[in-house]
Amino acid sequence: MEKIKIDIQELDLFFDKKQVLKNVSLHIPAGKITAIIGPSGCGKSTLLRSLNRMHDLNPQARLSGKIMLDELNILHGNTNVVHLRRRIGMVFQKPNPFPKSIAENVSYGLKINGLHDKKKLAEAVENSLRAAALWDEVKDDLDKSALDLSGGQQQRLCIARAVAVEPEVILMDEPCSALDPISTAKVEELMLELKKKYTLVIVTHNMQQAQRVSDFTAFMYLGELIEVGETRQIFQKPQHDLTKNYVEGHFG
């Protein structure tokens, strides 16, 4: 039995009156990559964004159910969101570096948390960029604007930025959807490297990607979790007809 890092229990989510997530229960195992797949609009990104409470920004969003991060009740009103988001990092669909230098981007999370020791910051920048396999490409340009990097480099910078605060979990919301195949391959390689230290949850519409990198796969359809299991089982012996049709490419 795997150790469970995040435990989602009977999660419902409404945007205004529209129900977007219906009674979703899912275990995210520690130190593994869990992929969430499904056709557009099935709620996979919405589910991911519930885990670090990004829906707090939307006054129309209402959640009920329970999400546990180890012993922490994520959805509870008293939970410190700022602290939670340090423990659960996130990488977005499109690279979103800040309009600052490369080094400032990576050290951002540490600085707002009160770390100002220059030597420690420089160490953290190097370690994080190495972890994101970007160090060799940018080590001479740390003071250049992050906006001058290529799309693939920007996305790896965003991964480095997330890694720098040493989270326990990293959420990735279709992290390769804006990237070319070579950059995608680099990011995928990186994911496999990262799972040695972190728990990863990725949302993807690319089924090859899910098969290449993930240990577990969850299939969602119209706001419901249809099936979850080991990736190989989901793609080769799906239990559910909907899953079978989807992974065989009949819709989506």
Add this chain to the structure above:
Amino acid sequence: MNQRLFWDKFFEKVFKGTAWVAVLTLVGIFLMLLINSARAFETISFAEFFSGTAWNPAAYGEATYGIGAMLFSTLLVTIGAMLIAVPLGIGAAAFLSEVASPRTRNILKPAIEMLAAVPSVVIGFLGIVLVAPALAKIFDLPHGLNALNGSILLAIMALPTLISVTEDAIHAVPQHYKEASYALGANRWETLLRVTLPSCTSGILVAIMLGLGRALGETMTVLMATGNATAMPNGFFDSVRTITATVAIEMGEVPFGTPHYFSLFACALVLFLITLLVNIAAERVAAGYRRKGQ
């Protein structure tokens, strides 16, 4: 950590506070106009104020407070300005968006923004030293400080707004409308006249109303260049005094708290309401065509 959350809450309160201060002062302007105008009508009757044409608050004995002549003068000068500015503005906007090369446009557009930046007092000065002598010479008048002069100057001030908003409206016309017209054998002029301009009439209407709003409220140019005669004008060659000019001339000299003092606030309120109506109408039209555009 607690300190960070404290600052977070603190600045939310600060921004909320500034928003309230800003909103309250802006609401205060309206209330102040309303209250001071109400005081004017303690001594002046509505009927006299709105239907009277003689404005002579400083008269010895019987003061009269009729805004009729001023209101008419304001409308005369503004409508004259629009008659000049609208064809010029639409023509220039059509040229800029449909004919001019990108290079020409890149030179002309900043030039028009520059024109928008010229202070009204400078335009008024040029009305005195350039437009007035020219008008006097062309039309054989004793002097050129009249409604026509004001109209010309206000047209100049309204043009930049008119051009840029019209240009935006023309830009918003979908390319395939024009292509369909070309495909039917229409030439550039026919396409512009029959297809492009008719499909952005509400945008042009917004441009005209915004220009109108600006012209209605202009003070310094009309104060300097229209001759400031309080009598009811008979035409564009008469000297006129607009509502704005009246307030500007008399506010400096009027004793505080007199009916005359409050009557100037009533004048400003009338002006405020007219410009507000024009601006709201413009917003309505703009909201209407934005919805249609989607």
Add this chain to the structure above:
Amino acid sequence: MKRKIIQILGMALMIAATLVVVAILGVVLFDLTAKGAPVLSWEFLTQSPKKGMTEGGIFPAIFGTTAVTLLSTMLATPLGIGCAIFLHEYAPDNAFTRLIRASIRNLAGVPSIVYGLFGVAIFVQFLGMGASLLAAGCTLGLLTLPSIITTTEEALRNVPRLTREGALALGATKWETIRTVVLPSALPGILTGVILALSRGAGETAPILFTGVAFYSRYLPGSVFDEFMALPYHLYILSTQHHAIEEVRPLAYATALTLILLVFMLNLTAFWARARWQRSLGAGK
């Protein structure tokens, strides 16, 4: 054939309209420069008016305009930016917020003389500031407030949502996100708006007419409670109220030229800031 002639005529009309507009600007610039530049000198810019304003320079007016504009900016900028941040980053998008936004937009179209009256009633009389630099600065500040709020909101709107989420996802609080990511990205846009408001304020006459501007004063204002001279008002006086109007016409020209140069300089700075801003945002999108 006939259609072709009509097309040519139509194009000619459009070009003529454009030429008229350009010619207006040309005439304005040419006339002011031709007649104002010969009078413009270091002495003119640095001396006080002399002999009933028939000689000497305009230094007190330049000083006064600079002072009142800076004062109004100092008052309106924090208020305007704070208000815009609240409206865009905190306020829920409901009917009330939309009403506030609509009234702010409409207040930008309120005639400047109405602001002048408000200044008289509130600052000069009710708050007892008297006709002073402070009262005029407050009045001008209010006049520019709506446009500062509107342009700041526009600049905030141009910061991508994803950039904000990036900071929040790293555990930044809302204020930290605004301070470290949103404001730096929006700054050039905000700056453009503030400078444009500044340039408009510098050229305004009607709002300061009864709130603090002086016909003539021998001394520079010693504090914010003194009256002051201002360039636009000085031009108004020289061109309409002076006892020897024809005699001081060259001085009026030079004053007009100084004023317009000041305003254009501010505008060029704003264009420059905007161009830089568009480039920096362009890469981020």
